[in-house]
Amino acid sequence: MGYNIEIYKSAQKTMDMRRLRAEEELDIRREDIYRRRPRVKEIEQRLVHIAAAAAKSVITGANKKEVLEDLKIKSLALQDELSSILKSSGLPENYLEPWYSCSECNDTGFIDGKMCRCMKQLVRQTAYEELNNISPLSLCSFETFSPEYYSKNRRIDDSEVTEYAYMSKVLERMKRYADNFDTYSEGMIFAGKTGLGKTHLSLAIAGKLIEKGFGVIYVSAPDILSRLETNQFSGRSDERQADQQLLQDCDLLIIDDLGTEFVTKFTCAAIYNIINTRLNSGKPMIISTNLSTDELERTYGSRMVSRMVGMLKDIEFFGSDIRQMKRTNTRY
Numbered sequence: 593m594g595y596n597i598e599i600y601k602s603a604q605k606t607m608d609m610r611r612l613r614a615e616e617e618l619d620i621r622r623e624d625i626y627r628r629r630p631r632v633k634e635i636e637q638r639l640v641h642i643a644a645a646a647a648k649s650v651i652t653g654a655n656k657k658e659v660l661e662d663l664k665i666k667s668l669a670l671q672d673e674l675s676s677i678l679k680s681s682g683l684p685e686n687y688l689e690p691w692y693s694c695s696e697c698n699d700t701g702f703i704d705g706k707m708c709r710c711m712k713q714l715v716r717q718t719a720y721e722e723l724n725n726i727s728p729l730s731l732c733s734f735e736t737f738s739p740e741y742y743s744k745n746r747r748i749d750d751s752e753v754t755e756y757a758y759m760s761k762v763l764e765r766m767k768r769y770a771d772n773f774d775t776y777s778e779g780m781i782f783a784g785k786t787g788l789g790k791t792h793l794s795l796a797i798a799g800k801l802i803e804k805g806f807g808v809i810y811v812s813a814p815d816i817l818s819r820l821e822t823n824q825f826s827g828r829s830d831e832r833q834a835d836q837q838l839l840q841d842c843d844l845l846i847i848d849d850l851g852t853e854f855v856t857k858f859t860c861a862a863i864y865n866i867i868n869t870r871l872n873s874g875k876p877m878i879i880s881t882n883l884s885t886d887e888l889e890r891t892y893g894s895r896m897v898s899r900m901v902g903m904l905k906d907i908e909f910f911g912s913d914i915r916q917m918k919r920t921n922t923r924y
C-alpha cells in the first residue's frame with residue numbers, strides 16, 4: 593500500500609533520530625565508564641589497533657596465518673577483560689554497544705533494502721496521526737463526560753426514562769464498547785441534535801482504543817471529503833488512494849458530522865464508497881450525524897442509507913445543547 597511521500601520522509605526522520613539518540617547515549621555511557629574505569633579506554637584503543645593490524649596483515653600477507661592467530665588471541669583476552677570489568681561494575685554485557693530500539697534493523701529502518709517491521713509500523717502510525725489530527729482527543733475522554741448535563745426531569749418521548757438516566761446508560765454502554773472492542777465489534781450511528789456529546793463520546797472511544805493499540809481514524813466528513821477532493825483534482829490521486837486505503841484498513845473508522853459537508857457528485861460518490869466498503873468488510877465504524885434518516889436519504893439516496901441504518905446500531909442522543917449550557921454555566 594502506498595502512502596504520501598511526506599509520510600515516508602517523516603518516518604525516516606524519526607528512525608534517524610532514534611538511531612542518533614542511541615549513539616549519543618552510548619557516547620555518554622562511554623565517557624562515564626572511562627572516568628570510572630580508565631582501563632576500559634585502554635582496552636578499547638587496543639582493540640582498535642588490533643583490528644587495524646589484522647586488516648594490514650591480510651593485505652600485506654607476511655606470516656598471515658600466525659599473525660592473525662596471535663591477534664585473535666590478544667583480542668579475545670581483551671574482550672574477556674572488558675566483560676569482567678563491566679560485570680564487576682554491575683553493568684550489562686551490551687553496555688558499550690548502542691541500544692537501538694529495533695534490534696533487527698539497528699534503527700536504520702531497512703534490512704537488506706527491505707523495509708523493517710518497525711519502519712512499517714512507524715509509517716502506519718504517522719499516516720494515522722496525519723489523518724487523525726488528534727489534538728482534541730485528550731480533552732474529550734470518558735472521565736470528562738458527565739451525565740449531569742442531561743435533565744433529570746425531561747423524559748424521552750413518551751417513556752418514563754429521563755434524559756439523565758438514558759444518557760447515563762449510553763455512557764456506560766460506550767465504555768463497555770471501548771473495553772470490549774475488537775475488529776468484529778458492531779458499528780454505530782450517533783444521531784441527534786448538535787451539542788449533545790456525539791463528538792465527545794466518539795473521541796473518548798477513539799482515545800481509549802488508540803491507547804490499547806488499535807488503529808483508529810477519526811475524521812469529520814467535511815474535512816476528509818475536501819481532502820480527498822483536493823487530492824483527486826490536483827492530480828495527487830496516489831495520495832487519495834493511500835487515504836482511502838487507510839480508511840478501509842483501520843480497525844475503527846469514525847466519521848463525524850456526516851451531512852454537514854458540501855454535497856457534490858464527487859463527495860456523494862466518495863462517501864458512498866467509503867461507507868459501503870466498510871460495511872462490506874464488516875469492519876466497525878461510528879458515524880455521527882445531526883440529520884434524520886429522511887434527511888440522510890435525501891442527500892445520499894435510500895439505497896446506501898437503508899443499508900447503513902440496517903447494519904449499524906442506532907444510538908440516539910437526547911438533551912439540550914451542552915456547548916450552550918457550558919457557556920451560560922447551566923446545569924440540571
Ligand SMILES: Nc1ncnc2c1ncn2[C@@H]1O[C@H](COP(=O)(O)OP(=O)(O)O)[C@@H](O)[C@H]1O
Nearest residue numbers: 736737738741786787788789790791792914915
Ligand atoms: N456529557 C458531557 N459532559 C461534559 N461535556 C460535554 C458532554 N457532552 C458534550 N460536552 C461538551 O459540549 C460540547 C459539545 O459537545 P459535542 O460532543 O461536540 O456535541 P455534538 O457532537 O453532539 O454536536 C463539547 O465541548 C463537549 O466536550
Ligand SMILES: [Mg+2]
Nearest residue numbers: 790791848849
Ligand atoms: Mg459533533
Ligand SMILES: [Zn+2]
Nearest residue numbers: 694697708710
Ligand atoms: Zn527495525
